[in-house]
Amino acid sequence: MTEEAVRVPVDKLRAFAHATFERVGVAGEDAAVAADVLMASDLRGIESHGVGRLKMYYDWIKKGIISPQVRFEVVREGPTTAVVDAHTSLGHPVAHRAMSLAIAKARPYGLGAVAVRNSSHYGIAGYYALMAAREGMIGLSFTNARPSVAPTFGVEPILGTNPIAFACPTDEEFPFCFDAATSITQRGKIEVLAREGRPTPAGWVIDRRGDLATDTTAILQGIPKELYALLPLGGAGEEMGGHKGYGLATMVEILSAALPSGAFLWALSGMEKDGTPRPHRLGHFFLAISVEHFVPLSEFRSTVGGILRELRAAAKAPGQNRIYTAGEKAHLREKEVLARGVPLTPALRKELEPVAGELGIPLPW
Amino acid sequence: MTEEAVRVPVDKLRAFAHATFERVGVAGEDAAVAADVLMASDLRGIESHGVGRLKMYYDWIKKGIISPQVRFEVVREGPTTAVVDAHTSLGHPVAHRAMSLAIAKARPYGLGAVAVRNSSHYGIAGYYALMAAREGMIGLSFTNARPSVAPTFGVEPILGTNPIAFACPTDEEFPFCFDAATSITQRGKIEVLAREGRPTPAGWVIDRRGDLATDTTAILQGIPKELYALLPLGGAGEEMGGHKGYGLATMVEILSAALPSGAFLWALSGMEKDGTPRPHRLGHFFLAISVEHFVPLSEFRSTVGGILRELRAAAKAPGQNRIYTAGEKAHLREKEVLARGVPLTPALRKELEPVAGELGIPLPW
Numbered sequence: 001m002t003e004e005a006v007r008v009p010v011d012k013l014r015a016f017a018h019a020t021f022e023r024v025g026v027a028g029e030d031a032a033v034a035a036d037v038l039m040a041s042d043l044r045g046i047e048s049h050g051v052g053r054l055k056m057y058y059d060w061i062k063k064g065i066i067s068p069q070v071r072f073e074v075v076r077e078g079p080t081t082a083v084v085d086a087h088t089s090l091g092h093p094v095a096h097r098a099m100s101l102a103i104a105k106a107r108p109y110g111l112g113a114v115a116v117r118n119s120s121h122y123g124i125a126g127y128y129a130l131m132a133a134r135e136g137m138i139g140l141s142f143t144n145a146r147p148s149v150a151p152t153f154g155v156e157p158i159l160g161t162n163p164i165a166f167a168c169p170t171d172e173e174f175p176f177c178f179d180a181a182t183s184i185t186q187r188g189k190i191e192v193l194a195r196e197g198r199p200t201p202a203g204w205v206i207d208r209r210g211d212l213a214t215d216t217t218a219i220l221q222g223i224p225k226e227l228y229a230l231l232p233l234g235g236a237g238e239e240m241g242g243h244k245g246y247g248l249a250t251m252v253e254i255l256s257a258a259l260p261s262g263a264f265l266w267a268l269s270g271m272e273k274d275g276t277p278r279p280h281r282l283g284h285f286f287l288a289i290s291v292e293h294f295v296p297l298s299e300f301r302s303t304v305g306g307i308l309r310e311l312r313a314a315a316k317a318p319g320q321n322r323i324y325t326a327g328e329k330a331h332l333r334e335k336e337v338l339a340r341g342v343p344l345t346p347a348l349r350k351e352l353e354p355v356a357g358e359l360g361i362p363l364p365w
Numbered sequence: 366m367t368e369e370a371v372r373v374p375v376d377k378l379r380a381f382a383h384a385t386f387e388r389v390g391v392a393g394e395d396a397a398v399a400a401d402v403l404m405a406s407d408l409r410g411i412e413s414h415g416v417g418r419l420k421m422y423y424d425w426i427k428k429g430i431i432s433p434q435v436r437f438e439v440v441r442e443g444p445t446t447a448v449v450d451a452h453t454s455l456g457h458p459v460a461h462r463a464m465s466l467a468i469a470k471a472r473p474y475g476l477g478a479v480a481v482r483n484s485s486h487y488g489i490a491g492y493y494a495l496m497a498a499r500e501g502m503i504g505l506s507f508t509n510a511r512p513s514v515a516p517t518f519g520v521e522p523i524l525g526t527n528p529i530a531f532a533c534p535t536d537e538e539f540p541f542c543f544d545a546a547t548s549i550t551q552r553g554k555i556e557v558l559a560r561e562g563r564p565t566p567a568g569w570v571i572d573r574r575g576d577l578a579t580d581t582t583a584i585l586q587g588i589p590k591e592l593y594a595l596l597p598l599g600g601a602g603e604e605m606g607g608h609k610g611y612g613l614a615t616m617v618e619i620l621s622a623a624l625p626s627g628a629f630l631w632a633l634s635g636m637e638k639d640g641t642p643r644p645h646r647l648g649h650f651f652l653a654i655s656v657e658h659f660v661p662l663s664e665f666r667s668t669v670g671g672i673l674r675e676l677r678a679a680a681k682a683p684g685q686n687r688i689y690t691a692g693e694k695a696h697l698r699e700k701e702v703l704a705r706g707v708p709l710t711p712a713l714r715k716e717l718e719p720v721a722g723e724l725g726i727p728l729p730w
Contacts, residue, residue: 076658076659076660078474078475078658079444079474079475080445080474080475080476080658081475081476081655081658081659083659083660109443109444109445109474109476110443110444110445110446110478111445111446111474111476111477111478112476113475113476113654115659138619138620138624150679150682151676151679151688152688152689153681153682153685153687153688153689154676154679154680154681154682154685154688155679155680155681155682156679156680158675158676158679159676164613166616166619168619168623176615176619178612178613178615178616180606180608180609180612180613181609182609184599184605184606185606201604203604203605206682208680209683210682210683210684233598233599233606233609233610234549234598234599234606235605236682239566239568240549240568240569240600241545241549241550241598241599241610243545243689243691244545244546244547244598245598245606246691247543247545247691248529248543248545248613250541250543250672250673250676250690250691251531251543251691253672254503254531254533254541254669254672255503257668257672258533258660258665258668258669258672259503259654259656259659259660259665260659260660261659261660261664261665261668264668264671264672264675265672265675265676266675289478289624290446291624293441293443293445293446294441294446294448294480294624294625294626295441295448295623295624295625295626299626300623300624300626303622303623303626303629304619304623306629307615307618307619307622307623307629307630308615310523310629310630310631311516311519311523311524311615311630314515314516314519314520314521314523315519315520315521315573316518316519316520317515317518317519317520317571317575317601318574318575319575320518320519322518323516323517323518323519324517324518324608325615326608326611326612326615326616
């Protein structure tokens, strides 16, 4: 983050995002969910998925790629399962309802799972996993995404960054929350580097010759043209386990596309062959596991806490004085952002000014 | 594999493994399952978990670390869930019964999950995921394992290699099957290198100073003494996503230990403080997802097949002429091993000779 970043209070920024979604046709309650997901991202330090993406959603709604009026059609339902067609609606409120449904099913039966098709970007996967954690459950959240990642031995960006999120309660003051792309990095992180004018670390991205690429601007412009591809977790080839990241991404694709019978891989590009924008038709999969059906919640909480504390107490590598567990950095960041506000770079403020102008919303900074 | 490897027919080797398990007290049907899991590993080319580990199980049963008589006590049960205490029984038949139970629950309800505590090594995680795939379901299989992997920023081998396996049916002649440790590699792979007298690739293992280690013999001897640690998928530090492999490993630890209220991390070392062997008390977690509760199975099969074929058709990196999908190499290997037999190195044959001698079983080669 550069020195020129301005800190904006979370509530003011949330109100701005909420108003933006409402003015482009999202109903009040759905706009509140979408704004809350963006705020949760900035609070957790995942700036790649925070208010920095507000203009992206705004543009897509204006272009008709995302439908602002949320449709949530349950096309099939069983005691613990449901399949939902979202009819290209805004992803965040769709995902919120889907995870709520999975949680409601898990409460009596122990498990609940909802698969969604024809949705759009839902923001951070962890948001929905955390909904289950707050209900004393384990939550898992998966989504496919626009093509940007090469399979092992390939150079074409055909897979999405296909994240896996897993959250659960602990006996500490914040939940365990793992939330990560199955690629080494994701487009949002490279967008953050672009806003900061920084190069991309060697090892994250390859070009069509299979060589490592570091030119951030060229990469962002080139991925939709299939000139660059992100690498799966584990990197190129198999020696360092790149086939594992690739396999996990495929698993997420199957859960997100095959279970709800939705679109997959190239069909998620958001573009017709001639470059005309069209809906991304993403799919999601949500799973809620009711802890109380297995063990008393207090017992589960203390086992998880015990695992986390034992990990943190392990011997540190030279030069390192702390081992973190998943969700811990986000928790520390949340405290800091709540106190000091969300940092907005000059580039991001400049990007949002015309949006505010067009919609007649006062700028929050 | 060296040139001196002898090829032994699968059925002869299976009978040998079956007889070995039976002679040390495992009941016939359970011995058959354990032998089948070892054979499935060798057939799929996962030699690290095949008959090369028969002596390990033999030793552990003789030392009392593993109880050959299988106990499968369901301590808690709901419509879709169960918790099982395995009382330090042999892991393969325990896991087989647990996944069978998860599948039986998923059939009427759509989902089924079974968490197991106080078990032992269950072989390849994928074996149990594949059981669900054969029933027209998605299967997931997780287990924790002996401490051997360092958390991000740590050097102590505190986490297990904690694999994730995911299998499902497709419209092709073999199922999709992802089965991988959440570390870059696992101990079994290094054991294979040791049997072949080869060094360990730089990047898989660190020493207590955080430096990369490649001396295979020293590594295998040093891991139980906590002198070396495997690295999580993504490698050391965070830049290439090492925290993601570490986070996935922690997720598997929570599913395998906190849901069944079992042992975790250091407690799985299999040794008292003074080095006396004791049961590992591993935990497992199995999930079955009935495809038919979401979409017609034939539709699911063809969507998955479509995903896999689109991946394989992506542009190849220079020097590569093929992109594989998870389970494909195993399928090719299976055909080859069925036709030619399981390759056994001289070191492995030498290791098994005294076992056969002690038990009075004829050698299968």
